[in-house]
Amino acid sequence: MDYxxxxxxxxxxxxxxxxxxxxxxxxxxxxxxxxxxxxxxxxTLPPTPIPPPTLTPVPPTPSPTLAPVTGTTSTQLNVRGDxxxxxxxxxxxxxxAKVQIVGKDSSGKWYQIIYPQGKDGKGWIVAQYVQVDNLTxxxxxxxxxxxxxxxxxxxxxxxxxxxxxxxxxxxTGETVAPTAIPPTITPTLIPxxxxxxxxxxxxxxxxxxxxxxxxxxxxxxxxxPQGDAEDWIRxxxxxxxxxxxxxxxxxxxxxxxxxxxxxxxxxxNGTLCGTxxxxxxxxxxxxxxxxxxxxxxxxxxYVHYTLSIATPP
Numbered sequence: 165m166d167y168x169x170x171x172x173x174x175x176x177x178x179x180x181x182x183x184x185x186x187x188x189x190x191x192x193x194x195x196x197x198x199x200x201x202x203x204x205x206x207x208t209l210p211p212t213p214i215p216p217p218t219l220t221p222v223p224p225t226p227s228p229t230l231a232p233v234t235g236t237t238s239t240q241l242n243v244r245g246d247x248x249x250x251x252x253x254x255x256x257x258x259x260x261a262k263v264q265i266v267g268k269d270s271s272g273k274w275y276q277i278i279y280p281q282g283k284d285g286k287g288w289i290v291a292q293y294v295q296v297d298n299l300t301x302x303x304x305x306x307x308x309x310x311x312x313x314x315x316x317x318x319x320x321x322x323x324x325x326x327x328x329x330x331x332x333x334x335x336t337g338e339t340v341a342p343t344a345i346p347p348t349i350t351p352t353l354i355p356x357x358x359x360x361x362x363x364x365x366x367x368x369x370x371x372x373x374x375x376x377x378x379x380x381x382x383x384x385x386x387x388x389p390q391g392d393a394e395d396w397i398r399x400x401x402x403x404x405x406x407x408x409x410x411x412x413x414x415x416x417x418x419x420x421x422x423x424x425x426x427x428x429x430x431x432x433n434g435t436l437c438g439t440x441x442x443x444x445x446x447x448x449x450x451x452x453x454x455x456x457x458x459x460x461x462x463x464x465x466y467v468h469y470t471l472s473i474a475t476p477p
Contacts, residue, residue: 232264232278233301235294238370238377243287247274248309254279254287259368259382263294267305276305295376353415353466355391356457359384363452366396372475373402379474387416387466388459397453401445401475409472412437416465417458424451437469 239259244251247269257263264278268291275294279287296302361367370380384395399406412418420435421428422443429451435441445451457465 230266230301230303232266233296233298235263235265235275235277235296236377237261237263237289238293238295238379239381240383241289241293243277243279243282243289245283245287246309247276247288247306250309251288254282257289259380260370263289265294265296265302268302269306269308270304271308272304273308274306275302292379293377293381295373297376299375353387353464355464356385356387356466358392359395361396363396363454366398366452368397368399370398371400371402378477379472381470381472383468383470384455385414385466385468386418386455386457387464388457390464391466393459394454394456397455397471397473398450399453399473400448400450402447403445403475404447405442405444405476407440407442407472407474407476408435409440409474410435410437411470411472412467413469414465414467415463416460416467418467418469419456419458421454421456422451423453424449437467 237257237259241257243254243257245254246252263275265275266278266286267276268274269276269288273291274288275291276286276288278285281287359367367384368380368382370377372378372380380397380399382397386392386395410418410420418437422432423429424446429443429445431444433441453471455469455471457467459465
């Protein structure tokens with residue numbers, strides 16, 4: 165090989181080596197394609213059912229509570245479980261007692277009152293003997309009771325071939341033996357207990373009025389020479405006359421006196437036991453009645469009486 169050939173060969177080798185050496189430090193750029201969002205497959209679940217809203221019941225509107233109406237009894241009254249004389253007796257209320265009235269029946273003849281011994285703490289009394297200032301404030305809460313026949317014949321039905329026994333119950337195909345009558349027992353009389361009344365402090369004070377008490381029924385007893393000898397009753401009428409009835413039991417005689425302003429009234433002839441008398445009076449004036457047992461020598465004179473004073477309807 166000549167010199168020029170070797171030089172060209174060396175030169176060619178040098179160029180190849182230079183090219184290879186430069187290729188080792190060559191940075192190859194790859195064009196950027198940008199950020200590719202990943203493709204995510206999400207499973208589709210069935211929709212969750214939404215339960216219907218729960219309705220909260222609206223509590224009923226409470227009825228307004230009416231305040232009881234205060235009344236005053238004019239005589240001793242039976243308290244019953246129903247607005248009827250056939251209602252079960254619950255007890256008794258004395259004269260001039262304060263009662264709390266919560267209602268009446270549709271006839272207006274019975275008042276329902278607060279009475280702890282009754283069902284639901286209530287009972288019924290006759291309205292006629294209760295004085296009330298505000299009658300319109302008493303609500304109607306019950307129907308009037310239908311009166312039923314009384315007596316032994318009340319349960320007899322025509323065409324049955326049966327008749328009631330003495331207690332009013334039906335007997336069919338039976339022979340009822342007569343009931344023996346027990347012997348009459350004579351009660352032992354005892355002196356009437358003192359009640360502490362007087363002409364200045366009567367046992368009863370009542371003012372009659374068309375919207376309140378129109379009558380009075382009062383029972384008590386007197387005796388002489390021992391015991392409570394005299395009772396006093398004060399009443400004020402609103403009419404020009406009153407009817408006075410007196411019923412008595414016992415072995416004594418009852419003396420009755422009627423005064424107005426300390427003077428015996430002119431048309432007063434005295435009321436005997438078992439009689440009824442109509443007496444002329446002055447409306448709005450107070451009258452004082454005394455009932456006394458007449459003393460007798462050697463024995464106790466005892467009288468139990470029931471006095472009724474009524475104004476005309």
